[in-house]
Amino acid sequence: MHDHNEPPRAARLRRRTVLSGGAAGLAAAALTVWTSPARAATAEYFVDSAAGDDTADGSRTRPWATTARVNQAIASGVVAAGSTVRFRRGRRFHGIIRPGSTRGLRFESWGDESEAPVITTYKYVQGERCWDAVGDGLWQVDLSAANIGRTHHGHVSTWTTEIGFLKVDGTMHGDRKASTSALTEDWQFTSIGPVVTVRCTENPSTDGRRVWLAVAEPILEGRSGTTVRDLALLGTGRNAVQTASSAVRTQGFTLASCIVGEAGGGFASDGVSRMGNGVQVWSGATDVLIGANTIIDCWDTAMTIQGPAVVSGPSWSNVEFNGNVSDRNMQTFEYWSSGDPDPGTVSTCAVRGTRASRAGSSWSARVRLDRSGKGSHALFYSDAVEARIAMRGNEFAGASDAYLYAKVRVPVGLTSDENAIRLAPTTRLHWQRSERIDQRAEWTAATGLERNSTFTVLA
Structure with missing residues (x-):
């Protein structure tokens, strides 16, 4: 992959997880398809980080090079409602996607390369000369925008230089400290202003080793009428994909067949x-x-609905997570809400066809302070909005702590049944209760959940 240089294991994972996501039995007819607004344009624009040029016209023969050019073209109206933007497969794009208020946009791939195009906020430091030794095994790099091309390369955010984690030789290092005096072990780091300080027994870039730094900026903002397919949205210190705020309601957003x-x-x-x-x-x-979609290596949860109740109307409506693969995340699905919901409204969400494994095995498990019980497939905090949540036809295999975590209570509107649940014999079904998988009858009777689900003991 152009300008990628990631370890072979990560490359193999990408190819394998794409196949497993497609193998989830998700025929198009089985999905609920949300209808986007009538498309005002049918233009196509192409982006190629290797052969593109941002002064070109964005055609297939003269593609653009960067996501920044795409976002500028959307903001200026060049890329109009109903247009499709295609990123070249096998390429890495350092940047973000911001559809803004332009409705009906599609973001997809093009080309015959084997790997999906990667959109990422990673920066990278490549070269020992880019680091300053500051004593006692500490190394610093200044990520100021003025230093792009000198100390670092990759994504330059317009609003933050905060780094969420480092990735080195395929390993994610997230043990971030508040001060350099707290850095006592290799690959612990601070991110203070534009300066990142890392403890390492040798120069972090020794022998050409590339150090990736995940900028804390969402890769994709899901907006009304937007469809995103066949992209790899990987590498951020924040959420990878998020819909807009309650004040800017998202109506009709599809994310499909992505990593x-x-x-x-x-x-x-x-x-x-x-x-x-x-x-x-x-x-x-x-x-x-x-x-x-295939969702991997998240600090928190693979999929979530959350936020304060909206002033009028349902807080969520027709939100569907269907046929996704989740692996090495802290949780698989999360729900919480706060505030005062509009009385008489119904908020709805469905989680179906999920294939989830190894909840609690996220890279964050080693370093997070709120670790207890959080390695679970289903995570529930407060439920001010009594959303109707249906979890059916899913496979939940392996969890470090519990199948389910409910801080206050199991949500009133939750219906979870007809799932396949596979846990080790010592893993709790419910973190706040004592039952293990051999006591599932008692647990289902007490909670009303999973009455028709299958339970399997993992060796």
């Missing part, structure tokens, strides 16, 4: 909590389909 992940580590507004979801659907969203 999503390597996400998280950036600080939330409280300066303590750290974020990083694969796909986050915020309150106010309607007619959202997240289907046939």
Whole structure:
């Protein structure tokens, strides 16, 4: 892959997970298809980070080179409602995708290369000369925009230089500290302003080793009428994909057949909590389909609906997670809500056809402070909005802590049944309760969940 240089294991994983996502039995007819607004244009634009030129016209023979050029063309109206933007397969694009208020856009791939195009916020440091030794096994790099091409390459955010984690030789290092005095082990780091300081017994880029730094900026913002297919959205210190805020409601968004992940580590507004979801659907969203994606290596959860109740109307409506593959995430599915919902409205969400494995085995498990019980497939905090959530026909295999975590209670509107649940004999079914898988009858009787599900003990 052009300008990629990732370890062979990661490359193999990408090819393998694409196949497993497609093998989820997700025929197009089985999906609920949300109808986008009538397309005002049918123009196609092409992007190629290797052979493109941002001064070109964006045609197939004269493609653009960067996501920045795409976003500028959308903002200026050159890429109009109903247009399709295609990224060249086998290429890496350092940047973000921002559809803005332009409805009916499609983002897809083109070319016959084997790997999907990668959209990423990674920066990378390549070369020992890029690091400054600052004593006692500490190394610094200045990620200021003025240093692009000198100390680092890759994505340059217009609003943050915060780094959520490092990736070196295929390993994600997320043990971020608040001060350099707290750096006591190799690959612990600080991200303070534009300066990243890393503890390492040798220069971090010794022998040509490439150090990737995940900028805390979402890769894709899902907006109304937007469809995204066959892209790899990998490498961010924040959420990989998120819909807009409650004030800017998302109506009709599809993410399908993508690879999503390597996400998280950036600080939330409280300066303590750290974020990083694969796909986050915020309150106010309607007619959202997240289907046939592979979601991996997230700090928090693969898929989530969350946020404050909206002032009027349902907080969520027709949000569907269908046929996705989740692996090496802290959780598979999460729901929480706060505030005062509009009385009499119904908020709906479905989780179907998921193939989830190894909940709790995220790279964050080694370093997060709120570790206890969080390695679960289903995670529930508060449920101010009594959403009707249906979880059916899923496969949940392996979890480090529990099948389900419910901080306050199991949501009133949750219906979870006809799933295949595979757990080790010592793993709890419900973190806040004592039952293990051999006590499933007692647990289902007490909670009303999984009455027709199958349970298998993992060796």
